[in-house]
Amino acid sequence: MRQIPLALLAPPAHSFDNFLPGANAEALAYLLGLMPADPPVLLWGPTGSGKTHLLQALAERWQAAGQRVAWYDADTALPWELPAHESLLLLDDCQRFDAGQQHAAFALFVASAGQGYTVVATADAPAVDLNVREDLRTRLGWGPSFQLTPLREAEMRAVLRREADRRGLLLGDEVLSYLLTRFERNLKGLMSLLERLDEFAMASKRSLTLPLLKAMLADETGEKKIDSDPIL
Template sequence: MAAAPLTSPQRQLLLDLELDQPRTFDNFVAGANGELLARLADLAPGSTALYLWGPEGSGRSHLLQAATARAAGQRAAPLLRGDAVGDYLTPPPGALLAVDDVERLDAAAQIALFRAFNSARLEGWTLLLSGPCPPAQLNLREDLRTRIGQCLIYEVQALSEEDKAATLRQQAAARGMRLDEAIVQWLLRHGRRDLPSLLAALDALDRASLEQKRPPTLPLLRAALQSRSDLA
């Protein structure tokens, strides 16, 4: 028998469940990044300059968001993406200045970030930057690339398959889902296997299960993902 259509309150509940949770240090799956996580959690104003690198989905953006949120009471500037940086960077004294995806900086923004490096000690700024590759491989002007290379540099380590599987099980349990092990193994062997994509696939399964009032099964997961080319 076909499931009854969702009422407006039920559909709103599903929309609420899809809203992104704030990125914090507590909900970051550390894996082999324990030292990096501890350092970021203890950042003090004007303490240092750090550059984190790793591919899309590695968690570097999560860490910058978490650090910015943690420093909110210490005059943190808003987290900026490289393509949103303007001609000037003027955070208040003692602020955390975080710039994600520095490879997206245009020519004027590269000059602005270089000037920020020069002013950081005087202004008491902490610089926290991220990009997809080591500094030497960034397609930026040489003087800025050299300054980034002088930062404390961390590669955000990819999660192991065991870490990913454990995270899927934990997230499913938190949602009250009884997740068959076959689903976990299928997710780890098909489509995109970075953690954000895996959790998005779990979201899709959870949503389909709620909408159709069916238990979460592998056939239901496959059907839910058919229209999600971004997760294939």
């Protein structure tokens, strides 16, 4: 278990204020109305659909209200302990849990039942299709379940422009179109690429242009030039 410092949950990239819901408005509305002791919630969908973003935004919101939050994922070392006081329990990427972590996650469900805790979990598939132990699958599928879908191109453009503006970058149409046509439309990967491009532009003391992007990619792969366009 990791108790999450509020400071780690406050970056603009992980808040409700700058989460663009797209087709995920129903899930967003439900999380905004979530209360202590509500039934467990499962958010599922592919990488880049905003699952972890929503967990971190939810944690920020609850902590800002003075409530406790505990986070568990595949990188959280065992044993997983239930907090001594009522808390928001977050289980991220349940499909990545190994056998010991699946046992620990089920134990959290059992120990927290009827005690005022609230569980919100994420996975890459609905509970019925998850490759986890049956008792954990049953718990994950017991409450409301929301499928999250990636943003459409226009929405993704808006998010990338907003993040570029936040960083003080001028993201031109040429660079933006290159990112969206030559790379997988995975928002998490594209945001990471934009962050690296920001750092590279600062280090190079150059403006954000298509030649700069290609130079960064060549630098990352150790090549003098890019012969083909990579897929993230």
